[in-house]
Amino acid sequence: MWKALHEGLPVKVKLHSRIPSISPICPRCNEQEETVVHCLWMCPDSKEAWRLAGLPSLTREVETWKWWLEFQNSIAGGSNTVEKQELAVNLTWQNWKARNELIFEQRRKTPWICLEEARRTASERPRKC
Ligand SMILES: [Zn+2]
Numbered sequence: 001m002w003k004a005l006h007e008g009l010p011v012k013v014k015l016h017s018r019i020p021s022i023s024p025i026c027p028r029c030n031e032q033e034e035t036v037v038h039c040l041w042m043c044p045d046s047k048e049a050w051r052l053a054g055l056p057s058l059t060r061e062v063e064t065w066k067w068w069l070e071f072q073n074s075i076a077g078g079s080n081t082v083e084k085q086e087l088a089v090n091l092t093w094q095n096w097k098a099r100n101e102l103i104f105e106q107r108r109k110t111p112w113i114c115l116e117e118a119r120r121t122a123s124e125r126p127r128k129c
Contacts, residue, residue, distance in 0.1 A: 009036050009096065027103050037061050039099055046095040049111035053118070055088055083122065090118035 012034035016024035026034035028043050040046055041058035050057035056074050058067050075084045094117050098109040 009039070011036050011039050028099060035061060036064060037067075040064075040092050040095045041067075043095075043099075045098065045109075045111050045114075049091060049095060049114045049118075052111055052115050053087060053091055055084060055091070086122040087118055090121045091115065094118045094121075 012022065012026065013024045015022045024033045026032055026038055026043055028034075028039075028045055032038055032043075034043075037058055037060075041050065047057060056071060071088060072085070075081055078084075091114065094109075094114040098114050101107045101109055
C-alpha cells in the first residue's frame with residue numbers, strides 16, 4: 001500500500017518529468033520541489049499537522065514504506081499503538097487532500113483542520129477487537 005502510494009501520487013515532480021512545461025515546484029509553499037515526501041511530510045503545513053498530532057514525521061527523502069516501518073518501530077511498545085497508526089494513515093491522506101483542495105478549489109486547509117479531520121475519520125472507523 002505504501003509503495004503504491006509513493007509511486008502513484010501525481011506530485012509535481014512526477015508530472016514535470018513527463019510534461020516539462022509543468023513546474024515541479026510545490027504549489028503550497030512555492031519554495032521546494034514537490035515530491036511525495038515533501039508534499040505529505042515536509043511542506044510547512046504538512047509538517048505542522050504532524051507536529052500538532054504529536055506523531056513522528058519525516059525529515060528527509062525516503063520511500064514512504066520505509067517511513068511506515070520506522071514509524072511502527074518508533075511507536076512500538078507505547079500506548080495507543082493502533083490509534084496512532086490509524087491517525088498517521090488518515091493524516092497522510094488529509095495532507096494529500098489539503099494539497100488537492102488548494103490546487104483545484106483554491107481553498108487552504110490549515111494544519112489544524114487537517115488534523116481534526118484525520119482524528120474524526122480515525123474514530124469513525126469500526127474498531128477491530
Ligand atoms: Zn511545499
